[in-house]
Amino acid sequence: MATLITALDESYARVAKVVAGVDAAQLTCPTPCSEWDVRATLDHLIGATWMFTLANEGEAVGEDARGIGDDEPLTALTKAAEANLASWRTPGAFDGDRTFPFGTFPADAAVMMNLSEVIVHTWDIATALGVDSTIDPAVAQMVHAFYQPISLDPYRAHGAFGAELRVDTDAGPAERLLALLGRRA
Secondary structure, three states: OHHHHHHHHHHHHHHHHHHOOOOOOHHHOEOOOOOOEHHHHHHHHHHHHHHHHHHHOOOOOOOOOOOOOOOOHHHHHHHHHHHHHHHHHOOOOOOOEEEEOOEEEEHHHHHHHHHHHHHHHHHHHHHHHOOOOOOOHHHHHHHHHHHOOOOOHHHHHHOOOOOOOOOOOOOOHHHHHHHHOOOOO
């Protein structure tokens, strides 16, 4: 599980670099999530981060537990990421199940979903801002391998993922992951 925590830690550091210096005008830039601008995507990412954290702490949670609120975006993100990482580093953090509004999952699946939220929405935000949107290939492969055997149709119906897109057979891990989740790299 240390590899997952390292990947999650590095992914939060990556999104913090992308978000650092975002100004008010950039918060309104459209993202690959057609209904969300940068602010809405950040709100969702921060809220999802708190949702995973609170579930790890045994609390009943809703989706998007809390977002940017009155904080500056980087501050809100940093607070959420620090709490999230601490919750995964707690002894016993990978024991048992986690319950979310969309289902109950073993802790090791929950951390993969948590990681997925961070890397995919970092890509969304970076793409919207026109900055480097590279996803670590090893992390993309790990998340793709997690989602590939799962039927994502219920989550597509819920709006969590778009329809799977076709990619060339020689597509890289990030492109395959994004296509599986309904995004075009």
